[in-house]
Every structure is written in C-alpha cells, then in structure tokens.
Amino acid sequence: MKNWKDLDFDLQRVISNTAIAPGSYIIKFKRNYPFFAGQVVALGVSRDIEPRYYSIASAETDELISILYSERLDGKLTPMLSLLKAGDSIMVSKPFGNYTQVKNNAVFIAAGTGIAPFMSMLLSGKAKNATLIHGASYPEYFYYSEYLSNTLGERYIRCCSRCSPGYLFVGRVTHFVKQWNGLDTSKSFYLCGSAEMVVETRYILISMGVPVTNINAEIFF
Ligand SMILES: Cc1cc2nc3c(=O)[nH]c(=O)nc-3n(C[C@H](O)[C@H](O)[C@H](O)COP(=O)(O)OP(=O)(O)OC[C@H]3O[C@@H](n4cnc5c(N)ncnc54)[C@H](O)[C@@H]3O)c2cc1C
Secondary structure (H helix, E strand, O other): OOOHHHOOEEEEEEEEEEEEEOOEEEEEEEOOOOOOOOOEEEEEOOOOOOOEEEEEOOOOOOOEEEEEEEOOOOOOOHHHHOOOOOOOEEEEEOOEOOOOOOOOOOEEEEEHHHHHHHHHHHHOOOOOOOEEEEEEOOHHHOOOHHHHHHHHHHHEEEEEOOOOOOOOEEOOHHHHHHOOOOOOOOOOEEEEEOHHHHHHHHHHHHHOOOOHHHEEEEEOO
C-alpha cells in the first residue's frame, strides 16, 4: 500500500455520508478529476493512517463521487470514515487503476461492496446487456437493488448466504456459479470482492470451462 507522500491528493468537503444498511455507508464529495468507471481513489482522514483504496461507485459524468463502504469495527480508517459529517474534510487522491476495460454481455460477479466498480460501469452506460451476480449475507446488503432490478431484470441475480428460502438464491455466489445451467463460457467474467471470494470463483469458472483469458478480477484487500 502506498503512503500519502507518494500520492497526489486534495482535501475535499464531505457532501453527505449516509448509512444505507447496518454498517454500510455511501459517502459523497465533489469530483475534481475525470475518471474511468472501475477506477479507485485513496481516502483518508489523517496522514497517520495509510491510505485505503475505494472503488468509485458513481457514473463518470456525475458531479459528485460516491463511495460505498462497509465499516470494519476493528479497522483503522472505516470507524473514522463513518463519523464524518457534511462539511468535514476528507483526503482524496486522484483516481487511478486499470480495472476499466469492460465488454458488452459481461458477467459481473461481486460480493458485498465489491459491487461498486460494476455500479459505476452500469451507471456510466458501459457493459451493455451485462449480467450481475451479487452476493450478500442479508437482504439489506443488496445495495442499489431497486435500480438493478429495474435495469437488469432477470440478469440481476442475488445470492443471499443467510436468507431463508424465498425469492433469492440461498447461498454464496460460488454456490450459485457451480450449479448455474445458464453459464456461457464464451462471455467475459469480471470478479470483485475479497481475495478468498475471487480466488474461489475464478477456480470454479475455470473448472467449468471458462478460459483464463475471459476472467478479470479486482481484489479488495
Ligand atoms: C482496489 C481496492 C478497492 C477497494 N474498494 C473498496 C470499496 O469500494 N468499498 C469498501 O468498503 N472497501 C474497499 N476496499 C477495502 C478498503 O481499502 C479497506 O481495506 C477497508 O475499508 C478496511 O479499512 P479499515 O482501515 O477500516 O480496516 P483495516 O485497518 O485495514 O483492517 C482491515 C481488517 O484487517 C485486520 N487487520 C489489520 N491489520 C492486521 C494485521 N496486521 N494482521 C491481521 N489482521 C489485520 C483488521 O482487524 C480488519 O479486520 C478496497 C480495497 C482495494 C485494494
């Protein structure tokens, strides 16, 4: 992880910092630089805490940058991020990263806040006809579900690991993929989430016949 002295960053005013589910927030601030959907910014509240990276969740044309984050109670930054109020200062780096090349008919597979880069791509009008498989522990963590249901319809698949049987697939994204009859191995797959989720999903896709070159991944560490 880089240090603040190696990064080009500004102090921004927080516009809003809204709890959208228990322990999950969307923080917004002004966009000072253009970016490509899929890029990240480093955020911080003081030079004493190393920069943490966050995928931009908003559209390339939005005047505000939105960051979806979950609070780690034992983490260094997120318990402080969650306390920020409108008008407070936040350290924001220039956008960077190259998880930006997305094809039409893509299959996005995300766990938790790993949905953020895909939201930016969808809201930016990229990845036409995409399918999104999103994993979460409980229904309230299916962020942006209203927009996604309306936009993607049956191409929006929610995998809920702690739900009772009902209208959502019960289990993790990896369980869903293993039994997915509709898997089209010729498509391009984009994974985003923890290292564990990405490694396991990648392994399953390869074992189901998806060429390695069709799999792209962003790991949230
Ligand atoms: C490219 C990229 C994009 C990302 N995008 C997002 C995003 O959009 N949204 C989002 O919520 N997160 C994202 N992340 C994760 C984010 O950068 C932070 O890691 C996360 O928010 C936790 O930060 P924290 O400072 O609160 O926790 P940290 O202080 O970093 O701690 C995280 C966890 O590690 C444990 N830990 C810390 N130090 C040690 C140690 N020495 N040994 C063992 N365990 C330790 C802590 O107990 C805690 O459980 C992204 C990460 C990357 C790399």
